[in-house]
Amino acid sequence: MLILVFLLSFSVFAQEKKDPVEINVVRSENKITANDAAIFEVSISNNQLRNTDFFIAKNFFSERWRVAAQPYILSVESGFSRNTQLRIAPSKFLVPGEYKLVIGIESRDGSFKEELLLEIEVIPFGEDNVRTELIVDDKIDPRIESTVRVELENLFNYNIDDVNIQLESDLFEFENNIELKANEKRVEKFELNFPADVKLGEYEFSVVVKTGKDVLGAANKKVLLAPYSEVTEKIFRSNKFNKNIVITKENTGTEKSSEEVNLELTWIEKILARYNIPPDSVNKADGKYIVRWFFSIEPGERVDIIVNLPYGTYLSILLITLLLVYLIFYITRRKVVLVKKIIDVTKDSEGIKGVKIILHLTNRGNKAIEKIRIIDYLPKMVAASGTAG
Numbered sequence: 001m002l003i004l005v006f007l008l009s010f011s012v013f014a015q016e017k018k019d020p021v022e023i024n025v026v027r028s029e030n031k032i033t034a035n036d037a038a039i040f041e042v043s044i045s046n047n048q049l050r051n052t053d054f055f056i057a058k059n060f061f062s063e064r065w066r067v068a069a070q071p072y073i074l075s076v077e078s079g080f081s082r083n084t085q086l087r088i089a090p091s092k093f094l095v096p097g098e099y100k101l102v103i104g105i106e107s108r109d110g111s112f113k114e115e116l117l118l119e120i121e122v123i124p125f126g127e128d129n130v131r132t133e134l135i136v137d138d139k140i141d142p143r144i145e146s147t148v149r150v151e152l153e154n155l156f157n158y159n160i161d162d163v164n165i166q167l168e169s170d171l172f173e174f175e176n177n178i179e180l181k182a183n184e185k186r187v188e189k190f191e192l193n194f195p196a197d198v199k200l201g202e203y204e205f206s207v208v209v210k211t212g213k214d215v216l217g218a219a220n221k222k223v224l225l226a227p228y229s230e231v232t233e234k235i236f237r238s239n240k241f242n243k244n245i246v247i248t249k250e251n252t253g254t255e256k257s258s259e260e261v262n263l264e265l266t267w268i269e270k271i272l273a274r275y276n277i278p279p280d281s282v283n284k285a286d287g288k289y290i291v292r293w294f295f296s297i298e299p300g301e302r303v304d305i306i307v308n309l310p311y312g313t314y315l316s317i318l319l320i321t322l323l324l325v326y327l328i329f330y331i332t333r334r335k336v337v338l339v340k341k342i343i344d345v346t347k348d349s350e351g352i353k354g355v356k357i358i359l360h361l362t363n364r365g366n367k368a369i370e371k372i373r374i375i376d377y378l379p380k381m382v383a384a385s386g387t388a389g
Helices: 002-017 267-271 310-333
Strands: 022-027 037-047 052-056 065-070 075-076 082-089 099-107 113-122 130-133 145-154 160-168 173-180 185-192 202-210 214-225 230-236 243-251 257-265 279-283 288-297 302-309 336-348 351-363
Touching: 037 052, 037 075, 037 113, 065 099, 075 082, 082 113, 099 145, 130 202, 145 160, 145 202, 160 279, 173 185, 230 257, 243 257, 257 267, 257 302, 267 288, 288 302
Parallel strands: 130 214
Antiparallel strands: 022 037, 037 082, 052 075, 052 099, 065 082, 099 113, 130 145, 145 185, 160 173, 160 202, 202 214, 230 243, 243 302, 257 288, 279 288, 336 351
């Protein structure tokens, strides 16, 4: 009996040493990204001599967080413990960092109230909270206006009201402020113009995306302000009788350039053409001839292709030749032409009795000829008779 009294007294004494209600966090998942929810499992032990209902996170309000308890009302019998699960998620954009929340727990009758302090760590999604990509050509011709694009993707499920974009290099600095909606993808454009005396070479372009002092994302890329080839072409065609075609290629850039020149000629021009630089190929196409040159031209170099079509020279040679032929013909031809025709022969038993001959004399010159003497030799057996006309 004495032992029983002692044990009962010890039990009462031990019970008096315990808190009426004990609250403990028995499990926590408190490292989250801003799109996730933290999980806390809370145990409530009722050491009171009566059953009690407890309200979890009653009247909780925060602009940053949403709290859901399951169950929301926890009925705990005297001497027993029960667990509830708290699910805590951001209700707006939060930068990575450590956050503290106070969750209230109270009994239905109001005899017990306690604040539970919970710590949550918001960690980045990875390298970026706003996925950032810098889109620009690897090589840029500094003479031409270029565009740099910054592609952004908001990985948060919440709007970010104040986003600052800083794009810079040794050549320029740009800054732009925007708003990113939840999970929004967008592209920001920046136009680049370089001075005429800009130094060519490799530069690093970098972009940083911030909200306040917190970095949301970043990207960088190395870009070459490249040497460039600027080749101008001029074609000159003379209107003289001896036709000249002059094709001029000049490289005013800073880089060697490979060039091709094509010239179209007719068949007669192909025959007559003379070149200061021999062509690399001559091909017939659609009844015409395509003459091609292939060459490289260094910075500051000029190449002149001259095609001479000596119509006048060849025509002059032809005219002179025709004139000489005419003169030779004129000088050497006979000016007086005598044609002798036998028009009748009379025969008898003894042979030829007589012959009738006509002599036709023509003056082919352009002036009169006087004192012409005509001598005609007849066979000895034939005696001349008749008159001259």
